[in-house]
Amino acid sequence: MATTNEKKQLIEEIGLGIEERLSISPLAGRIYALLILSSYDGLTFEEIREYMKASKSSISVNINVLTQLGYLTYHTKPGDRKRYFKITKYYQIQSLELYLQALKKEMVIVQKINSYNSEHYPEKFSAEESLGEISQDYLIKFQSLIKDTIQKITELRKNDHSH
Amino acid sequence: MATTNEKKQLIEEIGLGIEERLSISPLAGRIYALLILSSYDGLTFEEIREYMKASKSSISVNINVLTQLGYLTYHTKPGDRKRYFKITKYYQIQSLELYLQALKKEMVIVQKINSYNSEHYPEKFSAEESLGEISQDYLIKFQSLIKDTIQKITELRKNDHSH
DNA sequence: GTGTTAGTTCATAACATAGCGAACTGATTT
DNA sequence: AAATCAGTTCGCTATGTTATGAACTAACAC
Incomplete structure (x- = not known):
């Protein structure tokens, strides 16, 4: 596993984004x-450790966090004590599911703001009523776009596995 | 300005979301x-301070951060030294623009992952090629959905201001 | 020119978090 | 039973962040 500079940089870049989105530590990202x-085989604890040049304890803690959050799984090989780690889901599905979660929160908030404003500033709110509708409309469209995409990917995975 | 419990709770809830999304301090959120x-008139420094029950320095720092990031503006009234602060943009547009930014980053990352994989694991990648396409397709659709919505809201605001 | 208003700036306290080394555990070899 | 392997757990340090009080400033009022 030659650690190319390209790979290192890419890991840094992707890791940073993941760290923020999943609210996990930099190392976990x-x-x-x-x-x-x-x-596809997965990497061992030691391989990950070597790559990251971090301590055993840090690797251990962060692998466990990722596993508990459901982002990683491991499998073992007969007559081999090591665990082989790999990501649980396609990175893409993971992302989409996160968006879906964020979206649900967002919808709740938008609704609360709308109902607060309609109660407390009825004149202001009625002038903006269609704005609230647009937001609602957008959120629903977005939601169905995500769901469609997740379904497409899921189907693709099934086909991929069965051949 | 009676501080209802409902408002307090709502501020806490919305604030938490904003804080995370804009990566600003809890107080700023x-x-x-x-x-x-x-x-619509905007609130003064002192009104904000009273509401938040925070120190002058904290209010000052956080108002300035929000102003510098372009989330707040203030206007003055003749013969009145106070500044009146209000949000620059509709919350909804703000949200959408943030999604747009996140999306651009996401697109860059997905492209980099795809090109990395196609180079280093061509067999694996070709089996998933259509998956990469779906992601790309999704991102583009999402982008245009956001842009449409921003435009609709912007138009609505223009009409709203002009009457 | 003294006081007041409306904030700003700075040093600091309080708190949270990440990653580290060292000691430990539990299973397997030798 | 001693050693080794594959990790885990714990206490600690280093670092970063938030909010604070106290001192300061700049504009206006008297």
Whole structure:
């Protein structure tokens, strides 16, 4: 596993984004990024450790966090004590599901703002009523776009597995 | 300005979301939330301070951060030294623009992952090629959905201002 | 020119978090 | 039973962030 400079940089970049989106530690983000870019067999604890040049304890803690959050799984090989880690889901589905969650929160907030304003500033609110509708409309369209895409990807995975 | 319990709770809730999305301090998030829910005239420094029950220095720093980031503006009244603060943009547009930014980053990352994989794991990648296409397709659709919605809202605001 | 208003700036306290090394555990070899 | 392997757990340090009080400033009022 030659650590190319390209890979290092890419892990840094992807890791940073993941760290923010999943609200996990920088190291956890980089581990997740490494596994996105790594082979299908999965990497061992030691391989991850080598790559990250971090302590055993940090690797242990962060792998466990990622596993508990459901982003990683591991499998073992007969007669081999090591665990092989890889990402649970396609990176893309993971992202979409996060958007879906954020969206639900957003919808609740928008509704609350609308109902607060309609109660407390009825004149102001009625002037903006269609604005509230547009937002609502947008959120619903977005939601169905995500759901469609998740379904497409899921179907693709099924076909992929069955051949 | 009677501080109803409903308003307090709502500010807490909206503020928390904003804080995370804009990566600003909790107080800045709550100030922004307060201004979302407050009247069109804008609130003074002292009104905000009273509402938040925070120190002058904290209010000052956080108002300035929000102003510098372009989320707040202030206007003055003749013969009155106070500044009246209100949000620059509709909360909804703000949200959408943030999504747009996040999306651009996302598109860059997805492209980099795809090109990395197509180079380093061509067999694996070709099996998933259509998956990469779906992601790309999704991102583009999402982008145009956001842009449409921003445009609709912007038009609505123009009409709203001009009557 | 003294006081007041409307904030700003600065040093600091309080708190949270990440990653580290060292000691430990539990299973497997030798 | 001693050693090794594959990790885990714990206490601690380093670092970053938020909000604070106290001192300061700039404009206006008397």
